[in-house]
Amino acid sequence: MRLACLTVVTLLFCNVTAIKLGYVPFFGNDNENVEFFDAIAVLIKSSDSLNPICKNHTLLYLKDLKSYRIWASDMFDASTKFSSGLLYGETYDFGNYDECIGIVVPNKYGEFTGRPCLAKFTVEPPKTYKKKEHLSDYRKFYNQSMLDQVFSQLGDPSGIPRNELYFTYCIPSSCSNEDLEIFLGDFLNLNTINQFKIKAEVDKNNLPA
Template sequence: MNSFLIVLFTSLIINHGASEKTYNKNLDNTKKQRECIDILTENLISQNWSEDEKPCLDEILKTIVNIKNSTLWATWIWDSNQLPVGQLMGSKHHLGNYDQCISDVIGTTTPPFRTKYCLADIVLHFNEVPKLSAQDIDPYGRTEEQINMKTEWNQRFNVITWGVCVPQTCQKESVKKILRTLLGQSYLGRLKLQSHINIENCELAGEAKNHVDGFNIILFQHNQMFLYKEKH
């Protein structure tokens, strides 16, 4: 009987310790998630916003506050965006969800402000001569070398086409600030790269209903302009 009680008591202590560790781990993860969006907020605010751009910043900050409260309209906007993925394998298009962004009604109600979907061309610059073969890349070397590589088929990994959902009030310069801040949240933001951002097309929520397929039209126009620039 005494042996049973000792084993039971020991088991309770071990399980309590494991539960406490699990709780603390979950608490740390919650803090990290909260800190990420807080860091994003701080980085946005630290940008040099002109008076004309303040309405955009105010609506972005309003969105972030409501994201932290899990408000649907704000999470809806946030969920239509995505960070770049697969860039090291040549995935240059990171388009998010166009339809979700340009929807002017969520359920049966309109959000507090209109959004727009913008396509941006981003070129990441690294001040070294590009390597021409994957065989020249050291997997224990710097990630910048892969990003900067130019293959024998002229494929580059430093070019990004990024679709982003922002408030209607955001001007092109404001969208660039938002993209630079979001870029800083990805691993690309930790690399020693300079980014050149060009905004070509933006489409306002609700207006795409006039198109047969608004996304294909905006993407076609964007690609035509991008190809023209590459040739000239």
């Protein structure tokens, strides 16, 4: 789960051009050399579902983020990364609202601004998964998978679901909530090396500001 979520939410500034993905079908046998930006750019360019202006602005964002341009760096900085306390129930991260809405980018495809958008990720356990109990007893369960902690609140209405994560992305204002959901879904489908299914949802009723 951590690997899949990290692929969605991280572009580490210290080495943003060297992040690798799992197997990406459209790169064929050259997957060992696939870099994060290359895969994302091809995914966006090949999408027939994203609106054209959103697509152009997002490709510009990736290009300028790779070059460390200030506006793109601010847009990334305002977005959720991998927040602390997820295994403890801290599953909401709202990014930096003021930083995001303060971004204004003049561009040949039309000026755009930053817009915060909240996405929900649900990590679904395998059908054969059996819930573990009393995971806080480290003497007994020190060797358990952290996924057992993620699924520890399943079926408990009084607990906070730890398999539901809410991350906020600062996206171009030309992109709709549906555009973000389509992109996240397509991107998660690239993660063929993970046995756990992760679903992304963005509230369609939360209209662009």
